[in-house]
Amino acid sequence: MAKGGKKRSTQKNKVTLKMAKNAVRVTPDGRRRLDLSNMGIETFPKCLLKLPDLDELDLSRNQLKKLPGLIGDLVSLRWLDLHSNQLEVLPDTFGQLMSLSHLNLSNNRLTSAGLPHSLGNLTRLRSLNLGLNQLDALPGTMVGLRGLQELGLFDNLLTSLPECVQVLTNITRLNTKRNPFSQGHSVNRDRLEKEVYLAKESSLCGSCLNRCKEERRWTLGGGRRRGGEGDADIRGRPYSGLITPNSLAQANQDQWRLIVTNHGPGKSSALKDGQRATEYGFA
Template sequence: MVKGKKKSNEPSGRKITLKMARDALKVTVDGKRRLDLSNMEITTFPKCLLKLCDIEELDLSRNLLKKIPDAIDKFMNLRLLDLHSNHLEQVPAAISRLQNLQKPRHRLLRLSAACKTPTGLPHELGLLRNLRTLNLGMNRIESLPPSVAALKELQELGLFNNLLTNLPECIQSLPKLQKLNTRSNPIPTDESPEVDRMQRAECLYLVREDCLCTDCLKRCREKTMFAGLITPNSVAQENQALWR
């Protein structure tokens, strides 16, 4: 009797071809090339994307990725990288070499709900010295690398829905920080007034249920109210435009 191949419990995922990637290319309102491969059940970073490494925006959010290769540093023109709602075991240090994430008006890196291990953030994250917006919400982060203190241009930092038990000391060294969201962390409630003021700008994101991973969907269902939310439609529209 011939033994069959052992079936893997891992999802096979969708195969992305170069033609599919080229068809997914769009041009933003300011003339930049955006590759949107979000919500496509991708489990492995498509190697064919390296042939399109001159694009300016790459959206791989809401997939099943566990690893981003070091070759991500070939996308030197990237101004926006969206990896949220994946299953990354760690964030590659190579992201720190994406120098165009540092340029004015293009300083956006979103890793929300991407990294599923407490130690998944690289020390090299601090090399993005001009980063203005960093969203690390809905992960399992227990601490931030001290190098985050080097992000002197950072204005917005999302740390909501993590495993932080105290406010990271490195945040104290961010002179331009205006918005800080540390909600839904096991942090004692005796926060300073300054931190409370920065956290009032909690954001609302509107997404379909089938676009969320199991953990995110569970958290959303457990959240019954949005404290301090006054104009949900305008807030959602503003932040959707920002992340896009």
Template sequence: MVKGKKKSNDPSGRKITLKMAKNALKVTVDGKRRLDLSNMAIATFPKCILKLSDVDELDLSRNLLKKIPDTIDKFVNLRLLDLHSNHLEQIPAAIGRLPGLYSLNLCNNHLTTSGLPHELGLLRNLRILNLGMNRIETLPPSVAALKELRELGLFNNLLTLLPKCVQNLPKLQKMNIKSNPIPTDEPPEVDCIQRVECLYLVREDCLCADCLKRCKEDRQKLDSRISAASTLKKSIFAGLLTPNSVAQENQELWR
């Protein structure tokens, strides 16, 4: 049998077979069935995984997906759907037919406001929604129906105002709206919501040019802070040589 060569530059992406998908099935620590097809250069939603639609978690993050089909609603048991770091411009209305969805990660895609369906508001059990690093200017009003939502990521978007639909979510505990063009005189409602930073580990070749540049700039700032803190720490502990020597002598006496 002649082995086929890997086509790393194939625009159609990697082909996923049912056997490959079955081998990617895992069981989480809490006993949930997780289908992990992340970081596999997939450009088209694999139809074969519809035969595994009874899984509880589906991870298609860090791929090349441009579209999610309406057949996503076949995953009726889905509690977690991770689609971060793809090329998605639109989410299908069928997403609203996943009543048990607990966590939805759409971070680092090409989503705009028009790409978010009103059916998002049908996800009444949703606790975590990450829409960071997209091109979103506002949210569909139906988001106000997400009464169970606890965490919301809206960082690195095009928001100029805090969407009214999120201001009265009764259980919202954490929201990240950093790196949006929101004026500094934002209404005080923002202050009552804790802002958190989300971290994802990806290879450099998975990032677009703008994201890679931003990451490198942030890394340089962090390195500068670490270097400054290290210098300060050395100067502080330099004065502790004598007390440590005394402590050592006391320990010898105690022995």
């Protein structure tokens, strides 16, 4: 009986080519999108390699430990979300995904040795999220990401801002929170926006949403208390810089609230209601 139950469980998490084809949706702008997030997938579905015309692929909130080298064959991908898996290393062929404009690798187990030098080949990248990993350096080849505009490096092991980041002059949104920067180190934010809202209002729980609204009012200089005058102006206004579709703060909030602290691998703590959702990277 136990064996039968285990077999059914494994079968449930298996993605077949037929399932994948049926799950492909066309976005309003005509892109072919496949959402396989939060399905308990442990092994990269090789059947996806038979869908070379995919534009967007969401494999976030699964249990992927590695990616096959053949992932480089999905050359048409423009948007790839792999956040909240268990990835430690990216294959060298990752640099073949040269059509990518948005890449989310946050909340994995990536170390600096696990980032291939070929990452610098992704010259069309506009948004890159490497937050919530175990990075203490970045590949020097990332100087080639000249079009990069948004970069998430929060909750890593960086003791200083990598030199390759300092020369990427098109970056306008940079998140380096909760890194063990050496004393006296400072990030030049003259050209960077200090507040980045990264979740839709509809994706936040009530207390987080109220906290974000409160902080936004004070940031804008309104100084109004929660529930005071001015709420109508903020309600329903989308946060700036949102890139859709954004799976990072969608359903199952308890799962994506788990963060890896800098106290060591394997330890985690839950995001408190008062903590801002602004620190959870770029979609």
